[in-house]
Amino acid sequence: MTARTKVKQALSEGKPGSECLVKGWVRSVRTGKGVCFIQLNDGSSLAGLQVVAEPDLANFNEVCALGTGAAIAVTGLLQESPAAGQALELKAARVEVVGGADESYPMQKKRHSFEFLRTIAHLRLRSNTFGAVFRVRSSLAQEVHRFFAERGFLYVHTPIITANDCEGAGELFRVTTLDLAKPPLVNGSVDFSQDFFSRATGLTVSGQLEGELFAQAFSDIYTFGPTFRAENSNTARHAAEFWMIEPEMAFADLNDDADLAESFLKRLCSHALENCAEDMQFFNTQIDKGLIERIQAVANASFARMEYGEAIERLKKAPVSFQFPVEWGLDLQSEHERYLTEQVVGGPVFILNYPKEIKAFYMRQNDDGKTVAAMDLLVPKVGEIIGGSQREERLDRLTARMQETGIDPESLSWYLDSRRWGTTPHAGFGLGFERLIMYLTGMENIRDVIPFPRTPRHAEF
Amino acid sequence: MTARTKVKQALSEGKPGSECLVKGWVRSVRTGKGVCFIQLNDGSSLAGLQVVAEPDLANFNEVCALGTGAAIAVTGLLQESPAAGQALELKAARVEVVGGADESYPMQKKRHSFEFLRTIAHLRLRSNTFGAVFRVRSSLAQEVHRFFAERGFLYVHTPIITANDCEGAGELFRVTTLDLAKPPLVNGSVDFSQDFFSRATGLTVSGQLEGELFAQAFSDIYTFGPTFRAENSNTARHAAEFWMIEPEMAFADLNDDADLAESFLKRLCSHALENCAEDMQFFNTQIDKGLIERIQAVANASFARMEYGEAIERLKKAPVSFQFPVEWGLDLQSEHERYLTEQVVGGPVFILNYPKEIKAFYMRQNDDGKTVAAMDLLVPKVGEIIGGSQREERLDRLTARMQETGIDPESLSWYLDSRRWGTTPHAGFGLGFERLIMYLTGMENIRDVIPFPRTPRHAEF
Numbered sequence: 001m002t003a004r005t006k007v008k009q010a011l012s013e014g015k016p017g018s019e020c021l022v023k024g025w026v027r028s029v030r031t032g033k034g035v036c037f038i039q040l041n042d043g044s045s046l047a048g049l050q051v052v053a054e055p056d057l058a059n060f061n062e063v064c065a066l067g068t069g070a071a072i073a074v075t076g077l078l079q080e081s082p083a084a085g086q087a088l089e090l091k092a093a094r095v096e097v098v099g100g101a102d103e104s105y106p107m108q109k110k111r112h113s114f115e116f117l118r119t120i121a122h123l124r125l126r127s128n129t130f131g132a133v134f135r136v137r138s139s140l141a142q143e144v145h146r147f148f149a150e151r152g153f154l155y156v157h158t159p160i161i162t163a164n165d166c167e168g169a170g171e172l173f174r175v176t177t178l179d180l181a182k183p184p185l186v187n188g189s190v191d192f193s194q195d196f197f198s199r200a201t202g203l204t205v206s207g208q209l210e211g212e213l214f215a216q217a218f219s220d221i222y223t224f225g226p227t228f229r230a231e232n233s234n235t236a237r238h239a240a241e242f243w244m245i246e247p248e249m250a251f252a253d254l255n256d257d258a259d260l261a262e263s264f265l266k267r268l269c270s271h272a273l274e275n276c277a278e279d280m281q282f283f284n285t286q287i288d289k290g291l292i293e294r295i296q297a298v299a300n301a302s303f304a305r306m307e308y309g310e311a312i313e314r315l316k317k318a319p320v321s322f323q324f325p326v327e328w329g330l331d332l333q334s335e336h337e338r339y340l341t342e343q344v345v346g347g348p349v350f351i352l353n354y355p356k357e358i359k360a361f362y363m364r365q366n367d368d369g370k371t372v373a374a375m376d377l378l379v380p381k382v383g384e385i386i387g388g389s390q391r392e393e394r395l396d397r398l399t400a401r402m403q404e405t406g407i408d409p410e411s412l413s414w415y416l417d418s419r420r421w422g423t424t425p426h427a428g429f430g431l432g433f434e435r436l437i438m439y440l441t442g443m444e445n446i447r448d449v450i451p452f453p454r455t456p457r458h459a460e461f
Numbered sequence: 462m463t464a465r466t467k468v469k470q471a472l473s474e475g476k477p478g479s480e481c482l483v484k485g486w487v488r489s490v491r492t493g494k495g496v497c498f499i500q501l502n503d504g505s506s507l508a509g510l511q512v513v514a515e516p517d518l519a520n521f522n523e524v525c526a527l528g529t530g531a532a533i534a535v536t537g538l539l540q541e542s543p544a545a546g547q548a549l550e551l552k553a554a555r556v557e558v559v560g561g562a563d564e565s566y567p568m569q570k571k572r573h574s575f576e577f578l579r580t581i582a583h584l585r586l587r588s589n590t591f592g593a594v595f596r597v598r599s600s601l602a603q604e605v606h607r608f609f610a611e612r613g614f615l616y617v618h619t620p621i622i623t624a625n626d627c628e629g630a631g632e633l634f635r636v637t638t639l640d641l642a643k644p645p646l647v648n649g650s651v652d653f654s655q656d657f658f659s660r661a662t663g664l665t666v667s668g669q670l671e672g673e674l675f676a677q678a679f680s681d682i683y684t685f686g687p688t689f690r691a692e693n694s695n696t697a698r699h700a701a702e703f704w705m706i707e708p709e710m711a712f713a714d715l716n717d718d719a720d721l722a723e724s725f726l727k728r729l730c731s732h733a734l735e736n737c738a739e740d741m742q743f744f745n746t747q748i749d750k751g752l753i754e755r756i757q758a759v760a761n762a763s764f765a766r767m768e769y770g771e772a773i774e775r776l777k778k779a780p781v782s783f784q785f786p787v788e789w790g791l792d793l794q795s796e797h798e799r800y801l802t803e804q805v806v807g808g809p810v811f812i813l814n815y816p817k818e819i820k821a822f823y824m825r826q827n828d829d830g831k832t833v834a835a836m837d838l839l840v841p842k843v844g845e846i847i848g849g850s851q852r853e854e855r856l857d858r859l860t861a862r863m864q865e866t867g868i869d870p871e872s873l874s875w876y877l878d879s880r881r882w883g884t885t886p887h888a889g890f891g892l893g894f895e896r897l898i899m900y901l902t903g904m905e906n907i908r909d910v911i912p913f914p915r916t917p918r919h920a921e922f
Binding site: 004006008023024025026042043044067069070071073098099100101102104105122123125126131134135137138141142145146149152154155156157158159160161162163173174175176177178180181183185188189190196197198199201203210213214216217218219225226228230232240241243250251393414415417418419420421422423424425450451452454456457458459460461 | 465467469484485486487503504505528530531532534559560561562563565566583584586587592595596598599602603606607610613615616617618619620621622623624634635636637638639641642644646649650651657658659660662664671674675677678679680686687689691693701702704711712854875876878879880881882883884885886911912913915917918919920921922
């Protein structure tokens with residue numbers, strides 16, 4: 001019995017005249033001159049294998065009547081294909097219909113809108129576009145692990161359910177086993193001591209704080225897991241559930257952090273171009289014309305570094321009018337970020353050392369008393385893609401900043417412990433994995449790079 | 462300026478006489494004959510590097526007074542060590558105290574109980590045992606991705622927040638943004654249409670159903686992500702949050718499934734032995750005497766396969782008395798599983814084709830009308846470590862079984878769609894990652910192989 005060959009392998013390694021067994025799903029059937037041509041796809045590659053069925057086939061009529069979406073297994077001989085765009089085709093000796101599909105199958109050959117395809121997210125996987133998206137997503141995720149493993153970074157599974165920040169924060173999803181119809185109350189407030197964890201808990205928004213604890217024991221670590229935002233915003237760039245990559249390095253400063261971010265992003269760009277070439281070519285043709293050129297430029301660039309203060313000066317001098325104000329002390333908006341990376345630098349640029357008021361409490365306070373050691377990496381077409389910082393490693397400074405910003409140091413005493421004993425300068429960054437996939441594929445809606453996206457009012461499948 | 466060398470690299474590749482800069486945390490300080498010896502660990506390996514400080518060092522007194530837990534950076538020359546158990550040591554030319562630690566540091570050199578260390582899970586990372594546990598955990602997680610990537614399996618991020626099974630199921634954590642103190646009610650029931658997702662949602666217990674959808678497009682896929690159980694059970698083997706690996710293959714039957722599970726487990730055993738040798742040696746010495754021999758035996762074994770019916774017969778004939786009854790139709794208890802793998806087979810064994818009444822609705826119904834194509838892989842010392850099945854691919858059979866077991870087919874219509882168009886025989890399994898780590902390290906409490914474990918009444922850090 002012949003073993004199954006994946007289509008990708010048959011197309012790349014198959015020899016004319018060799019026997020081959022392929023299994024997959026029918027993308028299209030077409031007959032001409034008494035011969036029947038089937039496009040067979042098994043998800044291993046964008047390209048399908050053309051199966052040629054001739055009248056001498058035992059179930060020729062059944063095969064000609066196959067519907068789009070049917071599952072079949074075909075044995076035959078590979079042969080050179082006279083058709084354009086494919087070197088090989090499979091002359092069928094035997095076609096087994098494994099699972100039929102009638103005309104009610106929603107993924108007929110015609111083009112569907114992405115909006116419609118979101119309503120059948122369980123079937124859109126069998127289309128060219130979403131096949132390519134999820135192959136690239138998988139390949140990049142595996143490459144993320146390879147990148148860090150090669151550098152001796154420890155992979156950490158930080159907790160998903162957390163009690164941090166769960167008293168009040170508006171963007172948190174609550175996690176509970178209390179009976180919501182009859183919650184236990186004490187003086188009108190929910191008695192969380194009766195909840196599963198004996199306290200209020202929610203879904204994590206970041207693994208960074210726990211990641212820092214690991215860095216203080218293993219030097220170099222990273223997380224790669226799901227994070228959550230209960231933001232009621234229906235934009236093309238926001239999802240309630242998404243995956244984040246957060247490396248953290250002990251004995252490292254902001255420069256080391258930028259070095260790592262630069263190597264990381266360039267590596268992922270190169271990987272997509274080299275290892276997902278067929279899918280990237282598809283995106284470049286069908287989704288986003290300049291994609292490959294843009295990704296190639298990032299892969300080869302030397303990333304610029306610019307102080308926030310200089311960025312503000314450059315923006316003030318810009319011969320364009322921005323929608324949002326530009327002033328030292330204000331955060332950069334997407335229009336400003338894109339101007340900096342596209343017009344001023346003409347390539348990726350790190351903006352360094354932001355005003356402390358617009359950044360998180362844990363970022364390292366610079367000697368100027370005004371800025372913190374934060375960095376954002378901006379890239380052409382999207383603006384910010386990575387955000388990071390050197391962390392405040394000095395116990396007194398960190399405690400003072402928490403008090404200034406209204407965070408009770410007692411509530412994060414375990415976090416402060418990492419500054420109490422054996423503290424080190426350390427730094428890390430966060431990369432939203434979906435934003436990366438959008439960037440690398442040109443897909444413009446985050447709902448189209450997540451298998452089953454979660455957004456306000458949507459949790460299907 | 463010399464670049465930092467990790468301790469692991471210094472010990473394995475360092476040359477006597479070469480200059481070296483190491484950074485890490487002090488595990489112990491000891492003085493003798495006017496010389497000061499520091500055990501320095503940076504998390505890259507179990508073994509630390511011995512730093513030798515002599516009185517000619519500028520800050521010799523400061524160095525001798527260093528506390529356990531302090532962070533230091535040391536420059537010096539590697540030299541052959543006269544001490545037993547280490548080939549190299551570092552003669553310090555310069556010691557920078559990066560972050561001090563006083564005697565209040567909870568991880569002093571004496572042995573602590575695992576129970577105590579759980580209360581300082583943010584610091585236990587800096588101990589030998591937990592250093593080894595989390596290095597092995599990371600290395601195995603990365604190897605899981607390598608294993609599947611090599612075989613062309615697509616990595617899928619299935620949803621964490623789900624609306625499946627959220628009406629009533631007791632073991633689900635509810636996810637909500639409703640005000641728990643004042644939930645919106647309609648006729649005494651919670652009005653989930655006002656919740657974030659306009660419906661009742663909870664945390665996933667498995668990515669399998671969504672994984673099956675992906676297998677019907679990409680042939681071979683796997684998930685590796687967090688899953689949840691709101692079970693109020695305080696055992697050494699249960700956690701509320703844990704990571705699962707779930708591969709799924711289209712065009713595959715129960716035998717293919719067992720073949721994959723066997724290759725997978727053997728590969729992970731070999732990986733731990735070969736790539737985590739130092740840590741495994743530690744576990745073998747300190748935690749579980751027969752560990753390496755047992756893991757080696759699994760790595761080299763040819764796994765047996767036995768029908769459930771035969772297993773019941775063997776157990777009935779067993780010259781031992783079990784606590785739980787043995788009868789065709791009853792599930793196997795841990796004592797039965799261990800007897801089968803340890804006494805009957807003397808090695809790993811798949812038990813195949815269980816009575817349908819004790820297995821899930823989605824498992825493929827066998828022709829005998831009594832059993833389903835389920836498999837459990839049993840290994841010596843723990844019993845079941847992997848559970849899987851061939852899935853019911855026939856729409857009518859699956860629908861009928863759902864109705865028999867009280868599941869509304871309408872609620873999973875998207876799942877049934879995968880059987881409606883292009884259905885294929887397919888199979889997969891699930892492996893609890895923490896159970897695997899416990900098995901490979903000999904650690905006996907699941908709380909000790911999870912960075913920050915979530916169990917009833919516990920969600921610290």
